[in-house]
Amino acid sequence: MTNQIRTRIIGLGNPILGDDGIGWRVAELLEKEILDQKNRFPHLLIDIQKFSLGGLSLMEQMIDTDAVILIDAIQTGTQPIGSVSKLNLDDVPDLSAGHMASAHDTSLQNALQAGKLMGANLPNIVWIVAIEAEKVYEFSEQLTPSVEQAIPLACQAVWEYLTELEEKR
Amino acid sequence: MQRITIDPITRLEGHGKIEIFLDEQGNVANSYFQIPELRGFERFCVGRQVEEIPILTNRICGVCPEAHHMAGAKAVDAVYHVDPPRTAKMLRELLYSAFYVTDHTTHFYALAGPDFVMGPDAPVAERNILGVIHKVGLEIGGKVIQARKYGHTVVEMIGGRKVHPCTSIPGGLTKGITEEQRQQIEEMGRWAVDFALFSLKLFEDIVLKNSTYLDLILGDIYTHRTYYIGLVDENNKVNFYDGKVSVVDPEGNRIGKYAPNEYTEWIAEHVEPWTYLKFPYLKKVGWKGFVDGKDSGVYIATPLSRLNASDGMATPRAQEEYEKFYKTLGGKPVHQRLATHWARLIELLYAAERWVELATDPEITSDNFRTIPTEKPTEGVGIVEAPRGTLTHHYWTDERGIATRVNLIVGTTNNYAAIQMSTNKAARNLIKGGNVNEALLNMVEMAFRAYDPCFGCATHTLPGKMPLEVIIRDANGEPIRELKQNI
Numbered sequence: 109m110t111n112q113i114r115t116r117i118i119g120l121g122n123p124i125l126g127d128d129g130i131g132w133r134v135a136e137l138l139e140k141e142i143l144d145q146k147n148r149f150p151h152l153l154i155d156i157q158k159f160s161l162g163g164l165s166l167m168e169q170m171i172d173t174d175a176v177i178l179i180d181a182i183q184t185g186t187q188p189i190g191s192v193s194k195l196n197l198d199d200v201p202d203l204s205a206g207h208m209a210s211a212h213d214t215s216l217q218n219a220l221q222a223g224k225l226m227g228a229n230l231p232n233i234v235w236i237v238a239i240e241a242e243k244v245y246e247f248s249e250q251l252t253p254s255v256e257q258a259i260p261l262a263c264q265a266v267w268e269y270l271t272e273l274e275e276k277r
Numbered sequence: 278m279q280r281i282t283i284d285p286i287t288r289l290e291g292h293g294k295i296e297i298f299l300d301e302q303g304n305v306a307n308s309y310f311q312i313p314e315l316r317g318f319e320r321f322c323v324g325r326q327v328e329e330i331p332i333l334t335n336r337i338c339g340v341c342p343e344a345h346h347m348a349g350a351k352a353v354d355a356v357y358h359v360d361p362p363r364t365a366k367m368l369r370e371l372l373y374s375a376f377y378v379t380d381h382t383t384h385f386y387a388l389a390g391p392d393f394v395m396g397p398d399a400p401v402a403e404r405n406i407l408g409v410i411h412k413v414g415l416e417i418g419g420k421v422i423q424a425r426k427y428g429h430t431v432v433e434m435i436g437g438r439k440v441h442p443c444t445s446i447p448g449g450l451t452k453g454i455t456e457e458q459r460q461q462i463e464e465m466g467r468w469a470v471d472f473a474l475f476s477l478k479l480f481e482d483i484v485l486k487n488s489t490y491l492d493l494i495l496g497d498i499y500t501h502r503t504y505y506i507g508l509v510d511e512n513n514k515v516n517f518y519d520g521k522v523s524v525v526d527p528e529g530n531r532i533g534k535y536a537p538n539e540y541t542e543w544i545a546e547h548v549e550p551w552t553y554l555k556f557p558y559l560k561k562v563g564w565k566g567f568v569d570g571k572d573s574g575v576y577i578a579t580p581l582s583r584l585n586a587s588d589g590m591a592t593p594r595a596q597e598e599y600e601k602f603y604k605t606l607g608g609k610p611v612h613q614r615l616a617t618h619w620a621r622l623i624e625l626l627y628a629a630e631r632w633v634e635l636a637t638d639p640e641i642t643s644d645n646f647r648t649i650p651t652e653k654p655t656e657g658v659g660i661v662e663a664p665r666g667t668l669t670h671h672y673w674t675d676e677r678g679i680a681t682r683v684n685l686i687v688g689t690t691n692n693y694a695a696i697q698m699s700t701n702k703a704a705r706n707l708i709k710g711g712n713v714n715e716a717l718l719n720m721v722e723m724a725f726r727a728y729d730p731c732f733g734c735a736t737h738t739l740p741g742k743m744p745l746e747v748i749i750r751d752a753n754g755e756p757i758r759e760l761k762q763n764i
Contacts, residue, residue, distance in 0.1 A: 124321065124336045159440060160336060164383060164406075168425060169439075222406050226418030247321035 355657025
């Protein structure tokens with residue numbers, strides 16, 4: 109089908125750093141589910157990726173897509189562990205705008221702005237499904253139980269985004 | 278589900294911190310650079326099949342997974358006492374050269390660039406990659422994206438998947454490349470050589486022809502006389518993938534070379550009470566504190582040290598630049614840390630030239646890309662040069678190949694003592710009489726940014742940036758100024 113919305117779902121994080129792996133786990137589950145239910149979204153061209161990236165490198169993985177849904181761990185300290193939030197990129201403050209500590213840590217907003225300036229074809233829609241994490245500094249392939257339990261809710265949030273995109277079309 | 282806004286101050290764990298203590302006159306009494314440490318990786322690896330570790334270690338960090346994969350692959354070869362065929366070694370090095378082009382490009386344009394292109398005292402809001410693109414032109418931005426894209430493409434072709442390669446196994450690789458792929462890789466490599474030459478020209482025009490910057494580079498504030506280490510080939514030329522680690526003293530004399538399995542005879546670690554991370558130093562010289570000189574075992578492992586520790590570059594254009602580097606900066610070794618940015622560009626050119634050399638070797642498309650291991654696994658060490666320094670992986674196994682112990686010395690760790698010294702010296706020289714401003718603090722930061730310290734592994738969760746905190750305390754230890762970024 110022509111004129112489909114090129115939609116990339118990206119599970120972000122580090123699968124061996126405890127709760128930081130939640131994005132990957134959700135993406136893995138979605139890989140199976142979406143394959144089974146592709147007919148639900150005839151206007152979307154969906155692909156699913158898993159990365160441990162940020163900033164410029166993450167921006168590069170968004171080139172030539174129309175919409176991106178990021179799934180990632182978040183630590184606000186104000187939400188119960190395992191809470192699932194749907195965010196826009198603007199909700200994540202662009203703290204590095206003036207002051208980068210490392211090239212590898214450029215904020216995604218900054219990187220997207222730079223990419224667009226340089227003529228890269230980048231999505232206008234970047235939505236985030238964020239899961240409040242507890243342990244992200246210890247090597248482990250296990251999620252804490254509250255985060256593990258959030259997987260269905262996080263998948264649900266992605267489905268909602270996909271439905272919204274399908275309806276937009 | 279609800280909508281929230283992230284309060285950045287709540288994420289205080291795992292950030293880099295510089296604490297600067299002032300005396301009663303408002304001058305710097307001392308400063309400490311603390312780096313977060315992720316613990317438990319060794320425990321995480323024990324009990325796993327050893328060939329799984331190169332795949333796992335490339336998840337330690339999202340910044341240089343290729344380096345961890347390669348050091349791990351070489352350690353596993355050593356554990357199984359197997360020497361991969363020439364084609365396998367070349368393919369791994371080809372992947373690694375393309376990775377270097379990507380990584381060094383990013384560093385120069387996004388990290389070093391803002392300080393030199395915009396100026397160290399430019400307003401903070403302009404001192405970033407966007408400012409650089411605005412100033413030097415959109416066309417350059419496009420080239421940066423292109424260079425990175427080509428690097429990623431080669432990594433995926435040889436490494437089997439995007440970003441995190443997975444094709445190295447004991448004795449070689451799981452697959453080779455076709456002639457069609459080879460042609461593509463060669464073409465991209467030739468473009469990368471031109472891009473590297475362009476980058477060196479840009480550096481010359483913007484930095485070397487600007488006497489203020491040249492003075493800044495050559496000045497004493499960013500100078501330390503230490504030992505230098507770096508991997509070299511059999512002709513003592515810089516090599517990122519294979520060889521022995523060359524060690525030179527502050528006068529430039531080579532005091533020896535060590536093979537990967539000899540690293541414990543050369544490197545020891547010092548512990549300080551104020552930080553979790555240990556400070557590696559040269560065992561044969563000894564730990565004398567955070568001091569310069571021939572009697573102090575402090576060494577660095579960076580692009581600058583790799584040039585200092587070698588006799589030259591193995592490719593022709595990079596060799597020309599190497600000679601120009603030492604001629605311009607007054608001979609070998611170069612101790613001025615800001616020269617690391619130039620050294621990094623010379624390495625960029627070498628990596629691109631090496632990329633083409635390997636892609637045009639007649640054996641690169643051979644299907645002899647693996648030697649099947651036949652010996653019982655025991656213990657092995659693998660060393661590569663990660664962009665940020667010598668990377669050592671050491672694994673021990675039982676006779677079934679199950680890991681019983683793992684030790685890693687990662688790139689940035691090598692430089693920890695030197696970074697501490699550089700930060701301290703810059704702070705002492707720049708902050709006087711309690712006068713602290715944004716531009717001065719940036720110049721203190723430039724001291725450690727030259728080393729490109731990387732704690733990528735701690736930065737994956739949103740907002741995904743390395744948090745850094747600078748705290749300045751008065752003579753009573755009370756904080757008088759705090760600067761937080763990305764926290």
